[in-house]
Amino acid sequence: MSSSASQRRADEYSLSEEEYRFVCKLVYDCTGIVLDERKREMVYRRLMRRVRETGLPSFSSYCERLKNDEQELPAFINSITTNLTSFFRENHHFEYLKSQIIPDLIRGKSDRKLRIWSAACSTGEEPYSIGISLLEAMQGRLQEWDAKVLATDLDSECIEKAKAGIYKTERISALQDNRQKRWFMKGKSTTSDSVKIKSEVAALITFKTLNLLHDWPMKGPFDVIFCRNVLIYFDRATQAELIARYHALLSQGGYLMLGHSESLPADYIGFEVVGRTVFRRL
Structure with missing residues (x-):
């Protein structure tokens, strides 16, 4: 390829300042997520994959599609949103759920209902970790309770992966052997490198696509809401709005x-701190 042809190729796949501002505004308008100059390289990499998938010749032509084709918006949002997760990530939350919250609820709830919401569930590792914690804490008594976990995420592709409950074996390699054997099934093939979450865990969880900035169809109340590593992507006004909405949905x-x-926020009086990034509704 000649140097002039290489330059044309580079220009076609460059992301101009105007295009980047357009992308940032569209992401904010659709999701409330704030992107700044520090995210430019990440946005470029993720959008490049999507541009190539569509077969379009440039970022410019892809931006034109976004302006004129609303059906492209879900794929665009899916390509941008962050989906870093793992089983029992930030494990202190699951330990607190298992050792403190669930025992307290068992002692204090006469209606025998448990409701937990994973508000940004990504590919399912968080809600499945919640389900495992519930089963371990209840020690065979869960059938006596009406226990449900709602798991939502903006990314529709992540929701489909989460529903399947199938993961590469390496995804559970950090878990204790007894947890691996108790809650996951290995693939039937001797060469399979995948595992599937067991049905008794999956049965606890309902997965739904949800944009946190839109109306929430659920009425609550929830005993616990997991909203981890989500607020950091919003501006302060949106953070305050979400916190107030979570407060209203909690029991x-x-x-x-x-x-x-x-x-x-330091002046927020609706919660008290009871653990490391664990807050209790007053």
């Missing part, structure tokens, strides 16, 4: 779990 004394780098 009296319900718990909100945030990510390791997240916190509530």
Whole structure:
């Protein structure tokens, strides 16, 4: 390829300042996620994959499609949103759920209903970790309770992967052997490198696609809401709005779990801190 042809190719797949501003605004308008200059390289890499998938010749032509074809928006959002997750990530939350919250609810709830919401469930590792924690904490008594876990995410592709409950074996390699054997099934083939979450865990969980900035169809109340490593992507006004909405959906004394780098505003009086990024509704 000649140097002039290489330059034309590079120009076609360059992301101009105007195009980047357009992408950032569209992401914000659709999801509330704030992108800045520090995210440019990440946005470029993720959008490049999508541009190539569509067969379009340039970022410019892809931006034109976004302006004129609403059906492309879900794929666009799926390509941008972050889906970093793992089983029992930030394990102190699951330990607190298992050792403190569930025993307290068992002692204090006469209606024998448990409701937990994983508000950004990605490919399912978080809600399945919640389900495993529930089963381990209840020690065979879960059938006596009406226990349900709602798992939602903006990314429709992630929701489909989560529903399948199938993961590469390496995804559970950090778990204790007894957890691997108790809650996962190996593939039938002797050469299979995949595992599937067991049905008794999967039966606890309902997966739904949900944009947190839109209306929430569920009424609550929830005993626990996991919203971890989500607030960091929003501006302060949107963070405050989401926190207020979570507060309204929690039961009296319900718990909100945030990510390791997240916190509530210092002047927010709706919660008390009871653990590391664990907040209890007053």
